Amino acid sequence: MIKAITGTKDILPNEISDWKHLESIVNTIFTSFNYKEIRTPIFEETSLFARGIGEETDIVGKEMYTFIDRSGTSVTLKPEMTASVVRAFIEHSLGKLQPLNKFFYISPMFRQERPQAGRQRQFHQFGGEALGSTSPLLDAELIIIAYQILISLGLKDLTVKINSLGIPASRENYKKLLRDYLKDKKHKLSEDSRKRYDMNVLRIFDSKVESDQEILKDAPLIIDHIDEESKRDFEIVKEILDKSNIPYEIDPKLVRGLDYYSKTTFEIISGKVGSQSALCGGGRYDLLVEQLGGTATPGVGFAAGIERILLACENEKSLNIPAENIDLYVVKLDENLSSEVFDLGLKFRKENLAVEFDYLNRSVKAQMREANKLKARFVLFVGGDEYKSGKLNLKNMSTGDQQLIQIPDAGIISEIINSHIHSDSKEK
Numbered sequence: 422m423i424k425a426i427t428g429t430k431d432i433l434p435n436e437i438s439d440w441k442h443l444e445s446i447v448n449t450i451f452t453s454f455n456y457k458e459i460r461t462p463i464f465e466e467t468s469l470f471a472r473g474i475g476e477e478t479d480i481v482g483k484e485m486y487t488f489i490d491r492s493g494t495s496v497t498l499k500p501e502m503t504a505s506v507v508r509a510f511i512e513h514s515l516g517k518l519q520p521l522n523k524f525f526y527i528s529p530m531f532r533q534e535r536p537q538a539g540r541q542r543q544f545h546q547f548g549g550e551a552l553g554s555t556s557p558l559l560d561a562e563l564i565i566i567a568y569q570i571l572i573s574l575g576l577k578d579l580t581v582k583i584n585s586l587g588i589p590a591s592r593e594n595y596k597k598l599l600r601d602y603l604k605d606k607k608h609k610l611s612e613d614s615r616k617r618y619d620m621n622v623l624r625i626f627d628s629k630v631e632s633d634q635e636i637l638k639d640a641p642l643i644i645d646h647i648d649e650e651s652k653r654d655f656e657i658v659k660e661i662l663d664k665s666n667i668p669y670e671i672d673p674k675l676v677r678g679l680d681y682y683s684k685t686t687f688e689i690i691s692g693k694v695g696s697q698s699a700l701c702g703g704g705r706y707d708l709l710v711e712q713l714g715g716t717a718t719p720g721v722g723f724a725a726g727i728e729r730i731l732l733a734c735e736n737e738k739s740l741n742i743p744a745e746n747i748d749l750y751v752v753k754l755d756e757n758l759s760s761e762v763f764d765l766g767l768k769f770r771k772e773n774l775a776v777e778f779d780y781l782n783r784s785v786k787a788q789m790r791e792a793n794k795l796k797a798r799f800v801l802f803v804g805g806d807e808y809k810s811g812k813l814n815l816k817n818m819s820t821g822d823q824q825l826i827q828i829p830d831a832g833i834i835s836e837i838i839n840s841h842i843h844s845d846s847k848e849k
């Protein structure tokens with residue numbers, strides 16, 4: 422039997438209502454902050470990610486799905502969206518249309534990581550990117566958006582972590598300090614951390630090895646060595662979060678795994694999803710546009726993992742989305758009325774009602790069982806003496822009320838059902 426590739430998952434119909442609910446919250450909240458949706462291709466030229474994310478990061482070094490296509494071009498399934506958004510921004514000169522561009526997206530991503538709960542090889546992110554301003558108001562705005570989306574999904578066990586990595590010049594100075602501190606302890610570090618010492622020393626903070634963390638206990642912290650401008654911006658972000666009642670922690674060890682960050686970085690962590698606890702991550706990337714060949718344009722953004730968020734929702738039992746019910750089930754009482762039932766079905770479907778009937782020649786009892794299973798709001802009986810005398814019987818499944826309707830007036834049925842749907846949604 423052919424199975425789905427390791428690390429990928431089917432999203433089955435019984436899970437779709439949760440996905441749609443999340444997507445509609447993402448749409449509503451980003452739209453209320455005037456972010457516009459952007460969709461970019463699933464694959465890009467490999468060099469975009471190598472240059473954008475950084476050759477020495479885990480993503481570029483060992484996680485990308487890269488292949489040579491038939492024309493000999495090296496292409497990569499996108500492991501993240503920021504580089505793609507920046508590519509599209511430069512390619513279409515979007516910065517010339519308006520000075521500030523705010524984008525949001527929902528898209529599958531691909532990283533060849535070791536699969537585990539909350540970590541897949543094809544996963545989905547939603548996120549936002551604001552290009553065109555250095556204002557820390559935008560850093561705070563994006564943290565607020567991410568937090569608001571998670572809260573709207575009913576999540577409670579959340580921790581917002583923030584840090585500042587400073588501008589590249591101050592970060593380079595700090596890296597020297599960190600290397601100096603670790604120099605005589607290097608031999609005690611894990612193999613991975615020893616590699617990072619030379620290639621990407623900040624990432625040693627991400628090590629899960631206890632003895633590495635022990636060594637780092639007294640290490641100098643980046644937040645104490647950032648430049649004045651980054652410090653000032655970080656203070657503003659904190660002030661806004663305070664005013665917006667968003668609880669946060671300063672985590673001086675939050676270095677993030679992508680090379681493009683400068684100044685503020687942040688993550689939101691869930692206490693309910695095990696080791697893969699980061700629901701979202703982001704930060705400022707003021708040099709990325711220029712680095713990818715565009716006119717220097719500052720940027721800031723975040724992305725959130727949808728599978729992880731839904732796992733957190735499941736573990737916190739925070740979502741209670743009822744399965745979508747159908748509006749009408751047409752029950753066929755006489756076998757020879759198949760084409761009449763089919764035509765009635767079409768008629769109501771054209772009026773945008775969700776309609777179903779039997780295709781399997783089932784008994785009336787079995788059709789009723791199906792109507793119940795589908796949680797039909799109404800059932801329409803077609804056949805029997807009523808039909809012979811020119812009438813259809815419409816049953817409201819929540820009240821049990823039945824009503825006879827003259828066939829030429831069948832249009833009234835959709836009015837009855839629609840008014841019922843409206844009163845239902847008002848009650849909610």
Ligand code: HAM
Pocket residue numbers: 500501502503532534539540541542544545546548549550678679699700701702703704705706721722723724725726727728729
């Ligand atoms: P990231 O931290 O690599 O950042 O990913 C963001 C989120 O995507 C993570 O917090 C996690 O929830 C989810 N995620 C990452 N990898 C996986 C995986 N293998 N399986 C399931 N979920 C995963 C970025 O991608 C940046 N582009 C964020 C950003 C946007 N920074 C600025 N703008």
